[in-house]
Structures are given as structure tokens and as C-alpha cells.
Amino acid sequence: MADAxxxxxxxxxxxxxxxxxxxxxxxDGIDIARIRHPGVRYLLHGNKGELERLLAGEAGLAxxxxxxxxxxxxxxxxxxxxxxxxxxxxxxxxxxxxxAGEAVGVVSAGNTGALMALSMLHLRRLDGIxxxxxxxxxxxxxxxxxVLDVGAxxxxxxxxxxxxxxxxxxxxxxxxxxxxxxxxxLNIGAEEVKGNEEVKLAAQSIREANLDIAFAGFVEGDDIxxxxxxxxxxxxxxxxxxxxxAEGTAKLVAHYLREALKRxxxxxxxxxxxxxxxxxxxxxMDPRTANGGIFLGLNGxxxxxxxxxxxxxxxxxxxxxxxxxxQNVVQRISDDIKGVAGVLSRLxxxxxxxxxxxxxxxxxx
Amino acid sequence: MADAxxxxxxxxxxxxxxxxxxxxxxxDGIDIARIRHPGVRYLLHGNKGELERLLAGEAGLAxxxxxxxxxxxxxxxxxxxxxxxxxxxxxxxxxxxxxAGEAVGVVSAGNTGALMALSMLHLRRLDGIxxxxxxxxxxxxxxxxxVLDVGAxxxxxxxxxxxxxxxxxxxxxxxxxxxxxxxxxLNIGAEEVKGNEEVKLAAQSIREANLDIAFAGFVEGDDIxxxxxxxxxxxxxxxxxxxxxAEGTAKLVAHYLREALKRxxxxxxxxxxxxxxxxxxxxxMDPRTANGGIFLGLNGxxxxxxxxxxxxxxxxxxxxxxxxxxQNVVQRISDDIKGVAGVLSRLxxxxxxxxxxxxxxxxxx
Numbered sequence: 001m002a003d004a005x006x007x008x009x010x011x012x013x014x015x016x017x018x019x020x021x022x023x024x025x026x027x028d029g030i031d032i033a034r035i036r037h038p039g040v041r042y043l044l045h046g047n048k049g050e051l052e053r054l055l056a057g058e059a060g061l062a063x064x065x066x067x068x069x070x071x072x073x074x075x076x077x078x079x080x081x082x083x084x085x086x087x088x089x090x091x092x093x094x095x096x097x098x099x100a101g102e103a104v105g106v107v108s109a110g111n112t113g114a115l116m117a118l119s120m121l122h123l124r125r126l127d128g129i130x131x132x133x134x135x136x137x138x139x140x141x142x143x144x145x146x147v148l149d150v151g152a153x154x155x156x157x158x159x160x161x162x163x164x165x166x167x168x169x170x171x172x173x174x175x176x177x178x179x180x181x182x183x184x185x186l187n188i189g190a191e192e193v194k195g196n197e198e199v200k201l202a203a204q205s206i207r208e209a210n211l212d213i214a215f216a217g218f219v220e221g222d223d224i225x226x227x228x229x230x231x232x233x234x235x236x237x238x239x240x241x242x243x244x245x246a247e248g249t250a251k252l253v254a255h256y257l258r259e260a261l262k263r264x265x266x267x268x269x270x271x272x273x274x275x276x277x278x279x280x281x282x283x284x285m286d287p288r289t290a291n292g293g294i295f296l297g298l299n300g301x302x303x304x305x306x307x308x309x310x311x312x313x314x315x316x317x318x319x320x321x322x323x324x325x326x327q328n329v330v331q332r333i334s335d336d337i338k339g340v341a342g343v344l345s346r347l348x349x350x351x352x353x354x355x356x357x358x359x360x361x362x363x364x365x
Numbered sequence: 366m367a368d369a370x371x372x373x374x375x376x377x378x379x380x381x382x383x384x385x386x387x388x389x390x391x392x393d394g395i396d397i398a399r400i401r402h403p404g405v406r407y408l409l410h411g412n413k414g415e416l417e418r419l420l421a422g423e424a425g426l427a428x429x430x431x432x433x434x435x436x437x438x439x440x441x442x443x444x445x446x447x448x449x450x451x452x453x454x455x456x457x458x459x460x461x462x463x464x465a466g467e468a469v470g471v472v473s474a475g476n477t478g479a480l481m482a483l484s485m486l487h488l489r490r491l492d493g494i495x496x497x498x499x500x501x502x503x504x505x506x507x508x509x510x511x512v513l514d515v516g517a518x519x520x521x522x523x524x525x526x527x528x529x530x531x532x533x534x535x536x537x538x539x540x541x542x543x544x545x546x547x548x549x550x551l552n553i554g555a556e557e558v559k560g561n562e563e564v565k566l567a568a569q570s571i572r573e574a575n576l577d578i579a580f581a582g583f584v585e586g587d588d589i590x591x592x593x594x595x596x597x598x599x600x601x602x603x604x605x606x607x608x609x610x611a612e613g614t615a616k617l618v619a620h621y622l623r624e625a626l627k628r629x630x631x632x633x634x635x636x637x638x639x640x641x642x643x644x645x646x647x648x649x650m651d652p653r654t655a656n657g658g659i660f661l662g663l664n665g666x667x668x669x670x671x672x673x674x675x676x677x678x679x680x681x682x683x684x685x686x687x688x689x690x691x692q693n694v695v696q697r698i699s700d701d702i703k704g705v706a707g708v709l710s711r712l713x714x715x716x717x718x719x720x721x722x723x724x725x726x727x728x729x730x
Contacts, residue, residue: 139617141617154561188516188519188601188605196520196602221606221610221611222610224613225616234606236553240553241585241607242606242607242610244586244587245586245607245614246586246610246613246614248589248591248611249610250617250618251587251590252505253615253618253619254618255506257622264642266641266642269635269638269639270635270637270638270642271635273634274632274635274639275635276629277628278625280625
């Protein structure tokens with residue numbers, strides 16, 4: 001890759017073999033992304049022979065990528081503890097490229113747990129961050145919010161939650177373009193008296209930290225979709241369950257709607273005329289348009305695309321990585337966390353590192 | 366009340382003053398329920414003068430109720446710690462009637478936290494139950510499931526979770542009529558290795574307890590609405606957030622649908638023809654048809670109706686109380702928990718009682 005200082009192109013490292021439909025869907029995604037983001041380059045880690053065959057005749061695509069052979073692949077069911085021992089996988093190599101400074105971030109549709117374990121191994125946590133988190137974009141009445149953690153950690157203490165607040169706010173500032181994002185802590189009641197101890201302690205620390213946010217205090221489960229705040233902070237166990245519960249509920253309502261529309265001739269006629277509306281509804285609810293679990297708190301950008309994604313979804317994940325790179329999200333988080341070091345130092349000791357094997361396979365929508 | 370042994374009618378104690386639309390909505394509810402459940406009688410606790418005025422000319426309704434004057438009312442915003450000090454409230458008196466053996470259970474649309482605190486005070490926990498729980502009926506693709514705890518406790522240990530499994534299974538057996546209900550523990554991954562320690566310990570104990578259930582192990586958030594199991598067991602913090610997240614998501618999808626249907630003339634025509642279908646959808650998603658948070662683990666039946674309920678919703682809560690009474694749910698739980706005493710005794714010590722003030726105001730849908 002040409003590496004002239006000052007004119008170095010924005011480069012992303014791609015796990016070309018991760019995901020159920022890789023490498024085809026990955027290449028389709030880059031083919032869409034290269035039109036949206038001219039000038040961005042892609043390091044393609046994966047099986048060289050296979051990738052070369054797929055790129056043959058695709059001159060536009062071939063012009064923006066560079067293939068890096070990786071003989072091994074992390075399977076969707078592989079345990080993170082096994083994945084971190086295999087350094088020849090496309091996923092591991094893609095992360096090593098970021099560590100080596102060849103690329104600013106990784107996009108992968110592979111196994112979430114393995115991707116987080118390898119990201120921690122190669123990229124390391126940012127100084128001052130106790131635990132990385134996985135953030136998800138969540139559709140709301142007003143647009144979208146960011147919710148974190150949705151599964152990088154099984155439990156989170158107050159210190160972790162404050163970190164998540166700093167990271168979520170920096171993300172919202174960079175990607176949503178909101179200078180002073182509103183932020184709430186997910187809890188079971190809006191009153192100060194309720195909720196678990198860690199959440200209450202985190203609320204107090206966030207107030208003391210004087211972050212550049214509009215702190216809304218506690219928010220409840222129904223406030224997420226209502227768009228009550230730009231950033232929702234919660235522990236990885238609760239966040240993961242909330243995310244999947246929301247996905248299940250959306251499917252249930254869609255099922256009810258289909259059943260109801262099949263009931264009578266009139267409703268079938270109605271469904272015919274309203275098909276344009278249903279198409280719009282489908283697009284708004286399409287997980288591909290908000291595709292990507294965003295790993296925050298690492299020395300580099302990592303975006304996890306849905307395992308079953310197609311090209312459109314993978315392109316959306318690239319969009320996110322490009323936005324984050326252009327807005328320097330990693331540097332912003334690093335700066336912001338230094339600013340609250342005083343408040344963080346007064347919190348109880350950080351909980352031990354999670355076992356890599358305990359990482360869930362998050363499929364964010 | 367006539368109290369001839371052997372022919373004693375099923376009697377429910379009603380908090381006539383609880384809820385935003387009490388006592389009107391409460392009386393409307395009984396008026397609907399008396400047709401559905403002939404022979405059931407109702408002790409109406411509340412302001413005697415007001416209730417007598419409302420019953421004047423309502424001969425059918427007046428024939429099934431008996432008014433018990435209670436001069437005070439628990440407000441929707443009152444703290445549980447204050448509510449338990451006031452014994453002249455309609456809520457407190459309603460529970461005392463159950464304690465005195467005059468009624469088998471209470472239905473109230475009042476303040477959830479106060480109702481749980483007063484229920485614990487007057488009815489006490491069942492022998493062998495470490496913590497009562499609030500169960501919610503959850504609509505699924507196949508019908509409905511029961512999810513517990515949705516907010517009686519802020520945190521739950523393994524012992525509590527096993528209790529919830531016993532209670533949820535007994536409820537499903539009695540109210541859904543499923544002899545061997547399927548049951549899952551809510552977690553962040555289906556594999557044994559994931560999730561928090563208490564949930565893993567609970568899974569092990571449920572296996573050892575050899576309950577008369579089909580134990581599915583761990584289920585994830587999206588499995589609830591998919592109807593993967595009849596009973597979903599989780600801690601009160603997670604359950605409450607999952608429940609409210611689902612409510613918020615259903616509202617969001619409905620909002621998207623309305624927006625989409627307003628977009629063009631065609632979609633408006635479609636909406637006109639499909640209005641019957643949308644009515645059906647609305648009924649299926651109507652929280653009133655599955656109205657009621659069910660308090661389990663107490664010496665008596667307590668059903669919490671939604672605070673903003675109308676007569677139809679209150680009648681649905683009465684339906685639940687009647688079903689539970691006829692099927693002897695309380696006795697079944699008591700018997701089942703004795704059967705697993707051996708397994709429970711091997712679990713770590715029970716966590717301390719929650720502060721009454723910490724109880725959330727659950728509004729189950």
C-alpha cells in the first residue's frame with residue numbers, strides 16, 4: 001500500500017471470511033461502500049485464491065482492496081478461548097493490521113465472542129478504560145439511540161458503567177453529531193430510591209464527573225424505543241436481554257399484523273393497497289440498516305456486522321467504521337476518560353476481567 | 366355474608382379505591398366479571414358513601430358485593446414504607462380480609478410497591494418460599510407465557526430463582542392447564558458456559574430438583590415472544606426491564622405502522638380496507654386483555670391490575686384471580702416447594718429481604 005505521509009488514505013481492515021455468507025456478502029458490501037466512501041481503502045484478510053477468483057473481472061472493487069492471505073477461519077461456533085490461540089485466522093490477522101498501524105479499524109461479520117477476545121488481545125483496552133463494551137444502534141420514534149453494553153460483559157460495576165457513559169457520549173457526539181448528548185442509566189424505576197446498588201453509585205459518579213452531556217438520570221425499558229435519551233447505559237447482561245427482547249417483540253408484532261391481514265377479503269384488499277406502506281415499515285424495521293455492534297474502549301475501531309448479513313448490511317457496518325474513523329472516536333474517548341480520572345479513582349476497585357469464554361455471541365440488530 | 370360450610374361461595378376481596386379510575390372502573394370490572402363468574406362474591410373495601418351512591422340502581426351488581434368501609438386510600442405515588450403504616454386504607458383492609466379467611470384473594474389496581482409491601486405484611490410468604498415474585502402474562506406467537514419476576518425484587522440469587530421456577534410452573538399448570546410446562550431461565554446465551562453465576566447455579570439446582578416440568582435450560586430475550594417456553598424465570602431487575610422494553614418496542618412498531626400508512630393515497634385506501642385487521646391487531650396487543658401482575662409466593666392470591674385500567678381490564682384481573690382460586694395455585698406452590706426442600710437447602714444462604722421502599726411500581730401489560 002502506498003503510504004505517503006500526509007496523503008495516507010483511510011484504510012479499513014476487513015475480515016473477509018467472517019459470517020455465514022462470507023466472503024461473497026463481504027465483497028458485495030465493499031462494492032456498495034466504495035461508491036459511498038471514495039478514497040477509502042480495504043485490506044482484505046482471507047483465503048487468497050478464493051478472493052482472487054471472486055475479484056476477477058471486478059475492476060472497480062479490485063482497485064480499492066488489497067488481499068492479505070490468511071489460511072485459517074474462526075467458525076461461528078468456535079469458543080473465544082480457542083480462537084485466541086489461532087493466529088492465522090482472517091479475524092486475528094485483520095486485527096493485527098490495526099495494531100501494526102496499517103488500518104484504523106476492523107469490520108467483521110464473524111463470531112462476536114471471538115472478535116471481542118481477539119480485539120482485547122491485539123488492540124488492548126484504551127488507557128483508563130476498565131472494560132470495553134459493545135454498543136448497539138437502537139431505532140426510536142425520533143431516529144436512533146445508542147445502547148451499551150449489549151453483551152461484552154456479563155456483569156458490570158459502577159466503574160464500568162461510568163466508562164460506558166463516557167464511551168457512549170463520545171460515540172453519539174461523533175456519529176450522531178450531537179454536541180451535548182442526553183444520557184440515561186437503564187433502571188427499574190425513575191425514582192432515585194430504586195434499582196441496584198451499582199447503578200445508583202454510577203448515577204452519582206456521572207453527576208460528579210461533570211461530563212459534557214445532558215444527564216437524564218434513570219430511564220426505564222420503554223424509554224429506549226421512545227427515544228427519551230441519545231445514549232442508554234446498562235450492564236452487558238441486562239443490555240443483551242433488552243436488545244433481544246426488543247427483537248423478539250418486533251417479530252411478534254409483525255406476525256400479528258400478517259395474521260390479521262389474512263383474515264378477510266377486505267383486509268386482503270387493504271393489504272394490497274397498503275403494500276407500499278408495508279414496504280416502508282419493513283425498511284424501517286430492517287436490521288441491516290442499523291447493522292453493527294460497535295466495540296468501544298479499545299485502541300482501534302472494531303465493528304461487528306450481523307453474522308447472517310448480506311452486502312447491504314456489511315456496507316452499513318463499513319459506514320459506521322468510516323464515520324467513527326473520520327470523527328476520531330477512539331481519540332475522543334481517550335481524552336474524555338482522562339478528564340474523569342479523578343471521579344473514577346474514588347469508585348470501588350474494578351471487577352476482574354471476564355473470562356473470554358464467557359463472552360456472548362451478540363447479534364445486534 | 367352467608368357462610369354455610371360446604372356451600373361457601375368463592376369470595377374475592379377488592380381494593381375499590383386503588384387505581385387512576387377507581388372506584389368507577391373497579392365497579393365496571395365487577396359488573397363484567399359477575400356475568401362471567403356466576404356465584405363469585407366480592408368484598409368491596411373503600412369509601413362507603415361513595416360506593417353506595419355508585420351502586421344505587423345497580424341491582425345486579427349490588428347483589429354480588431358487600432361494602433366494607435375504609436376511610437383512607439393509598440395514593441399511586443405513596444412510598445411503600447409509608448403505606449404499610451396506614452392500616453385504614455382500602456388496600457390494607459382488602460388484604461386483612463384475606464388474612465382473616467373471609468376471601469381467597471385480593472384484586473387491586475393500586476400502587477404496586479405498596480401492594481407488595483402490604484401483601485408481605487398481612488399475608489406473609491408461604492413456608493419455604495424465600496421471596497415472593499411478580500409474574501406477568503406475556504403474549505407470544507402461540508398464545509401466552511408467564512414471566513417472573515418482573516419487579517418484586519431488585520436482585521435475585523439462585524435460591525430465589527429456583528423458587529420462581531416452582532411458582533411459575535405451578536401457575537402455568539393451574540391457569541394454562543399444562544400438566545408439564547416447559548420452563549427456561551433467561552440468560553445471555555444458550556450455551557452452558559455463559560451468563561451470570563446465580564443463573565448458572567439456579568439451572569443446576571432446577572435440574573437436580575426434578576420438578577414436573579420440561580426444563581429447556583437457558584433461553585434468550587427473543588425466545589420470550591417466540592413462545593419458546595411456557596414459563597420464563599429471571600430476576601426482578603432484568604424481568605422488569607425486559608417487560609418495559611417489550612412494551613416500548615410494540616409502541617414503536619405501531620408508531621412506524623401509523624406513519625407508513627399516512628404516506629400516500631394508496632396506503633390510506635389500504636388502511637381503510639384493512640381497518641378490520643388493524644382492529645384485530647389492536648385487540649391482540651391490548652394490554653387490558655392480559656391485565657394483571659400476579660403476586661406469587663404469598664399465603665393468598667393477589668392480582669395487581671394496571672393502574673390506568675378500565676372495567677374491561679379490571680375484569681381480566683378478576684378472571685385471573687378466579688382461575689387461580691379454583692385451581693388452588695397457592696396450595697400447589699406450597700406442596701411443590703416442600704418437594705424441593707432438599708435441593709434448596711444445599712444452595713447458598715438466602716439474600717436479605719429487600720427494603721419495602723425499593724419495590725418498583727410495576728405496570729404489567
